[in-house]
Amino acid sequence: MIRLENIGVRFGSFEALKNINIHVKEGEFFTFLGPSGCGKTTTLRTITGFIQPSSGTVSVRGTDITNMPVEKRNIGMVFQSYALFPTMTVFENIAFGLKVQKMNKEDIRQKVLTMAEKVDLNEEQLKKKVSELSGGQQQRVAIARALVTSPEIICLDEPLSNLDAKLRIQLRNELKDLQRKFGITTVYVTHDQEEALTLSNRIAVFNKGVIEQIGRPDEIYNHSATEFVCNFIGDINRLEENFLKASGAGLCAGVDLQKHCYIRLERMHVNGEVGGDAFQIEATVKNMEYYGLYIKYTLEAGGQQLKVIEKNSGKPLYDAGEKVTVSFRQEDIMQYEG
C-alpha cells in the first residue's frame, strides 16, 4: 500500500537516509526500529509529507505522492509530544481536523462522540481542557484526533515514550486492539525493541540512515540478518574463540571461528537434559538477577562471562560459586563476518 523507493534525504551535506526501500502492506502494523538518530522520524516525515526526499519516490496505492502537500495525503499522525492544543477542550482537539474540512456542526459532534467512545474517553472528559488530563488520557486524545478524519494510514512517532512503564504496556495493548478494530495501515516509530516485537506485523531495523533488516518479529529475533540487528534486538551472548573451543563447538564444521558468534540467552540451558547434538561446558555461577517470571544468571565458562535465562519453575535457585553445566546447539549460534 505504501511504497518507499530508493529514498534518500540530505540535510546540507549530511546524508540522513540512504536508499530506503519499504513496502507497507494494507492493514499492516509496520514498525521503524533503531537507535536515536538513525533516521526513523525522518522516514516517517517523508511519508507524511513534512520532508521532501532528495531522491526516490513515495507512493500510496500506486499513486506517486512524493510532491503532494501534507494536508492532501489523508494520513493521520500522532507525535511523540502529542502536539495537542493545551488550551482547547478535548472535544475541540478531536474535532480539529473535521473543522478544517468544514464539516457541519452536528456531523462533527456525532463523529467526535463515536470516536471518543472507541478510545474510552467519556463525555465528562470531552469537556475538560487537555492540560487537565493525565498522560495516558492525552495519548488517547491524540489517537482519537488522528483517527477521526478516517485516514487510510496512521503514522505514530514514539507515541508512548513519555509514559510510565505500566501505562505504556497497557496503552500499547489498547493501541494494537484499536488498530485491529479499524484495520488501519499503521506505521509506528520506536527505539524500544520490546514494543516493536510485541506490536508489529513487520519491523524495519534502521542503523545510521540505512535499513539493516525487514522482517517479522520472530525473523528479526531468531534470524538477525546482521551483527547490528543481532545486538540491537534483545539480550545476547558473544561467544569468544576460547569458549567455542572449550565447549567443542569450535571443532564443528558449521561454526566458523573467523566469524563473530552470538547466542540468545534463552538458547543456553543450565543443567538441562542434553540431546546428542548439543555442546556442553562446565560453568560457575557468578551472579543472579531475580525477575519473578524468570531468573537471569551470569556465569563464567570457557574463559568468559555468559548470561542465561532460567524459567522460574519454583526449583531452588543456583547459588554464587555453584558449578553447573551449560548446553546449547549449533543451530542457535548466529554468525557474522567480522
Ligand SMILES: Nc1ncnc2c1ncn2[C@@H]1O[C@H](COP(=O)(O)OP(=O)(O)OP(=O)(O)O)[C@@H](O)[C@H]1O
Ligand atoms: N531538520 C534537520 N536538519 C538537520 N539534520 C537533521 C534534521 N532532522 C534530522 N536531522 C538529523 O538526521 C538524523 C536522523 O534524525 P531522525 O530524527 O530521523 O532520527 P530518529 O531515528 O528519529 O532518532 P530519535 O530516536 O532520537 O528520535 C540525525 O542525525 C539528525 O540529527
Ligand SMILES: [Mg+2]
Ligand atoms: Mg525520532
